[in-house]
Each structure stands twice: as structure tokens, then as C-alpha cells.
Amino acid sequence: MAITDLAPWRWGDKKLSIRNGDEQDPFYALQRRMDRLFDDFFNSFGLTRFGDFGESWGAFSPRLDLSENEKELKVSAELPGLDENDIEISLDRNALTLKGEKKEEQEDKGQNYYRMERSYGAFQRTIPLPCEVESDKVEATFKKGVLTVTLPKTAEAQKRTKKISIKAG
Numbered sequence: 001m002a003i004t005d006l007a008p009w010r011w012g013d014k015k016l017s018i019r020n021g022d023e024q025d026p027f028y029a030l031q032r033r034m035d036r037l038f039d040d041f042f043n044s045f046g047l048t049r050f051g052d053f054g055e056s057w058g059a060f061s062p063r064l065d066l067s068e069n070e071k072e073l074k075v076s077a078e079l080p081g082l083d084e085n086d087i088e089i090s091l092d093r094n095a096l097t098l099k100g101e102k103k104e105e106q107e108d109k110g111q112n113y114y115r116m117e118r119s120y121g122a123f124q125r126t127i128p129l130p131c132e133v134e135s136d137k138v139e140a141t142f143k144k145g146v147l148t149v150t151l152p153k154t155a156e157a158q159k160r161t162k163k164i165s166i167k168a169g
Contacts, residue, residue, distance in 0.1 A: 061123055062098070068130070070161055073151040075127055080145040087147060091135050096127045096149065131157035 065076040075096060079087065081104055088099040101122045108115040133151040140149045153161075 062100075062125060064125060064127065066127060070153075070158060072153055073129065073131075073133065075149045075151070077125070077147045077149075078145065079142075079147055082145070084142040087142070089140055089147075089149060091133075091138060091151075093132070094129050096129060096151065097124065098127075098147070098149075099124045131160070133157070 063078045067074045067076075075098075077098055079100065082100055082102055086100050086102065090097045090099075099122075102120065104117075104119040106115075106117045129151065132154045134154055137152045138149065140147065142148075
């Protein structure tokens with residue numbers, strides 16, 4: 001037997017049938033079923049598919065809210081499962097940086113079993129500030145998994161804020 005006999009396009013008169021739709025192709029249907037099987041498997045563990053490395057692989061990005069009024073900026077970050085000792089806040093001239101590390105361990109002992117789960121992940125979020133703030137008057141509070149940082153604007157930044165009236169036409 002020659003090696004060229006192993007290649008399907010060289011099998012002589014045997015021609016592969018070409019179907020109009022991929023839906024009718026049994027290999028395409030098998031691929032869809034396998035994709036669904038893997039998606040279901042990974043989703044059952046709270047993981048994502050291959051190549052999508054987000055929170056499930058040790059990194060997470062806390063949700064942030066930024067609000068502003070005439071006198072101050074306020075940043076709120078959702079950090080469930082952390083305490084204030086796990087969080088570091090730093091202020092540069094024009095940016096606020098939040099860093100932290102989440103460490104979680106769950107231990108479950110029974111008569112015939114022992115289960116230990118560990119989860120670790122670090123985050124860093126840098127929020128560009130739209131104006132200058134008084135760095136010596138910045139306050140941070142942490143309550144029920146929500147970090148709130150209050151950044152008072154400088155007097156000069158407060159003067160630059162101008163309200164514009166809207167006229168109905």
C-alpha cells in the first residue's frame with residue numbers, strides 16, 4: 001500500500017457528497033454537540049470556556065460606581081468576601097488606584113469525607129480623576145463589602161464647574 005492511498009482525495013472515483021447546509025453535515029452536528037457538552041461541563045463549575053480567562057482563573061475586577069457633584073467625587077467598589085485589611089488605596093495627582101487580594105478557604109469535614117476549597121485572586125483598578133482633589137481630606141469607608149472613597153474637589157476645581165441652563169424651544 002502506498003502512502004498516497006491513505007489520502008481521501010486520492011481514492012479514485014469515490015467522491016464525498018457535499019450537502020447544502022452545515023446543519024445536515026453529521027460532523028458539524030457532532031461538533032455542535034461537543035461544544036455544548038464542554039460549555040455545560042465548565043459552566044457547572046462556574047468556569048468559562050478555553051481561552052476566556054476572567055474571574056474564574058484567579059483574577060477578578062470589582063464593579064465600580066463613580067459619582068460627582070459640585071463639591072466631591074465619590075467612588076464605590078463592590079468587594080464581597082474581603083475586609084479592609086485586604087485592600088490598598090493610593091492616590092496619584094490624577095488617578096485613584098484600588099488594589100486587593102481575595103483569599104477564601106472553605107473546609108467541610110464529615111464522618112466519611114473531607115473537603116477543602118481554596119480561592120485566591122488579585123485585582124487592581126485605576127480610576128482616572130476628571131479634576132484635582134484635596135488629597136489630605138480623602139476618606140474611605142468599608143461597610144458590608146462595599147468600599148466608598150470620598151474625594152473632595154479643590155476650590156479651583158469647584159470654581160470651574162459651571163451649570164448651563166437649558167431653554168425650551
